[in-house]
Amino acid sequence: MNETQKIRVRFAPSPTGPLHIGGVRTALYNYLFAKKNKGTFILRIEDTDQNRYVPGAEDYIIESLKWCGIPYDEGPGKEGDFGPYCQSERKKLYRQYAEKLVADGNAYYAFDTAEELEAMRHRLKEQGSSSQQYDSTTRGSMKNALTMSAEEVDRKIGNGEPYVIRIKIPEDELIVVNDMIRGRVEVQSSLLDDKVLFKSDGMPTYHLANIVDDHLMEISHVIRGEEWLPSAPLHVLLYRFLGWEAPRFAHLPLLLKPDGNGKLSKRDGDRLGFPVFPLQWKDPKSGEISSGYREAGYFPEAFINMLALLGWHPGTEQELFSMQELIEQFSIDRVGKSGAKFDPEKAKWFNHKYLTAKTDDELALLYLEELSQKGISADKDFVVKVVGLIKERATFVKDFWEQSKFFFVAPTEYDAKTVKKRWKANTPAMMNELKEVIGNVEDFKAENIKAAIVEFIEQRELGMGAVMNAFRLVLVGGAFGPDLMQIAQLLGKDEVLKRIDTALEKLTN
Ligand code: GLU
Numbered sequence: 036m037n038e039t040q041k042i043r044v045r046f047a048p049s050p051t052g053p054l055h056i057g058g059v060r061t062a063l064y065n066y067l068f069a070k071k072n073k074g075t076f077i078l079r080i081e082d083t084d085q086n087r088y089v090p091g092a093e094d095y096i097i098e099s100l101k102w103c104g105i106p107y108d109e110g111p112g113k114e115g116d117f118g119p120y121c122q123s124e125r126k127k128l129y130r131q132y133a134e135k136l137v138a139d140g141n142a143y144y145a146f147d148t149a150e151e152l153e154a155m156r157h158r159l160k161e162q163g164s165s166s167q168q169y170d171s172t173t174r175g176s177m178k179n180a181l182t183m184s185a186e187e188v189d190r191k192i193g194n195g196e197p198y199v200i201r202i203k204i205p206e207d208e209l210i211v212v213n214d215m216i217r218g219r220v221e222v223q224s225s226l227l228d229d230k231v232l233f234k235s236d237g238m239p240t241y242h243l244a245n246i247v248d249d250h251l252m253e254i255s256h257v258i259r260g261e262e263w264l265p266s267a268p269l270h271v272l273l274y275r276f277l278g279w280e281a282p283r284f285a286h287l288p289l290l291l292k293p294d295g296n297g298k299l300s301k302r303d304g305d306r307l308g309f310p311v312f313p314l315q316w317k318d319p320k321s322g323e324i325s326s327g328y329r330e331a332g333y334f335p336e337a338f339i340n341m342l343a344l345l346g347w348h349p350g351t352e353q354e355l356f357s358m359q360e361l362i363e364q365f366s367i368d369r370v371g372k373s374g375a376k377f378d379p380e381k382a383k384w385f386n387h388k389y390l391t392a393k394t395d396d397e398l399a400l401l402y403l404e405e406l407s408q409k410g411i412s413a414d415k416d417f418v419v420k421v422v423g424l425i426k427e428r429a430t431f432v433k434d435f436w437e438q439s440k441f442f443f444v445a446p447t448e449y450d451a452k453t454v455k456k457r458w459k460a461n462t463p464a465m466m467n468e469l470k471e472v473i474g475n476v477e478d479f480k481a482e483n484i485k486a487a488i489v490e491f492i493e494q495r496e497l498g499m500g501a502v503m504n505a506f507r508l509v510l511v512g513g514a515f516g517p518d519l520m521q522i523a524q525l526l527g528k529d530e531v532l533k534r535i536d537t538a539l540e541k542l543t544n
Pocket of ligand 1: 046047048049081241245258259260263
């Protein structure tokens with residue numbers, strides 16, 4: 036890449052299912068790199084493998100990027116000068132490149148059936164050969180244009196026999212991939228196999244379509260998951276065979292399971308109790324549902340912040356980043372080589388941080404939605420005060436209800452364990468006296484309520500805990516919740532007195 040080249044990067048998922056969080060991270064890093072360098076971020080859908088196409092997956096990818104706040108500059112529904120952006124709509128483009136490779140002697144037609152390929156593998160295995168690849172050592176004994184006459188090849192193609200076009204990997208050559216993260220990666224060409232590039236159904240395979248499109252779309256940097264590193268030498272060769280300058284490569288470290296034992300897989304999430312997908316996904320065939328971060332109650336900003344730090348390190352202690360800060364600070368130099376362990380607890384920590392950073396007003400609006408779904412209508416100013424009291428104890432907006440339902444619905448049942456511990460034989464008498472004390476508080480503010488109760492406790496020589504814990508039980512129905520005097524103030528005098536009466540009635544028999 037020369038200095039004046041424009042930065043163009045792409046995220047190129049295959050719509051074979053929902054987008055895994057590793058894929059979202061790849062999209063994010065591409066986006067950050069593009070925006071940091073005033074470049075263009077492209078979404079390209081790699082849907083050439085029709086056997087693996089899953090309906091709904093493409094929409095899912097697009098919706099996920101939208102929810103995450105990772106907009107693309109060019110892509111499906113946002114046509115630019117390099118479209119179309121779905122490979123299935125570019126089908127007619129690829130054949131000419133496969134044929135050029137054939138014409139130049141860098142690829143060849145092959146007619147082997149699935150059975151013949153299997154027989155070859157079997158034979159090599161029997162012979163104790165360490166590799167069972169279609170490559171320079173085996174291609175000479177297979178059914179292809181290298182072992183047949185030109186007439187026979189033409190005749191077979193003319194007869195409509197199925198064929199593939201395979202790359203002809205050089206026999207013994209050192210192939211070098213200069214990776215921005217992994218440095219110089221060398222591979223001996225003898226280790227590579229003659230991969231299929233094109234099939235007689237007119238579809239290219241991933242490898243051919245990927246490099247043709249990266250070239251035609253003028254991609255400057257290929258930033259993708261490490262699982263594609265083994266394909267990079269083949270891609271380097273293809274660029275050379277087609278006479279094109281290769282883009283720069285950056286292969287991102289894997290996302291690992293929380294215990295560090297292996298790659299975080301699509302199955303891990305629901306098995307270990309956390310989502311591995313940005314949005315909930317319903318498998319169109321089995322109907323199986325996989326959970327998503329959105330539905331679990333995460334803020335997209337928290338989710339993105341968490342993902343950004345899985346593999347990239349800012350070089351400072353800073354942990355909370357807005358998207359704008361990520362764009363400003365991101366660099367490939369600070370992406371590590373080793374796998375990044377996914378930590379579901381840390382994900383929650385981020386959400387808690389983003390939740391508590393919101394104003395009580397913002398949170399109240401979110402909570403009001405939840406409340407109205409429960410059929411509860413409440414005054415906004417009241418809800419603002421409620422969330423102010425409980426937000427420090429919440430990770431998600433949906434936690435608010437557990438922490439605060441007593442503000443909206445008076446307890447009618449009381450936690451049995453707490454009752455046993457806090458409601459003693461003398462408690463009803465004490466509560467009756469407390470009623471009077473509370474009834475006499477004029478300006479019903481937390482500090483005044485507290486002063487009155489403390490004075491009562493001292494005069495009557497009661498235990499602080501005995502009174503306060505029973506009072507809490509009366510107001511909330513258990514042994515939880517924020518500051519008791521704040522609760523009393525918010526509920527108001529009448530409601531507090533009513534709740535004492537209810538408890539006296541229900542707990543005394
Ligand atoms: N379609 C490939 C995938 O699903 C793209 C790999 C690449 O970025 O080259 O991940």
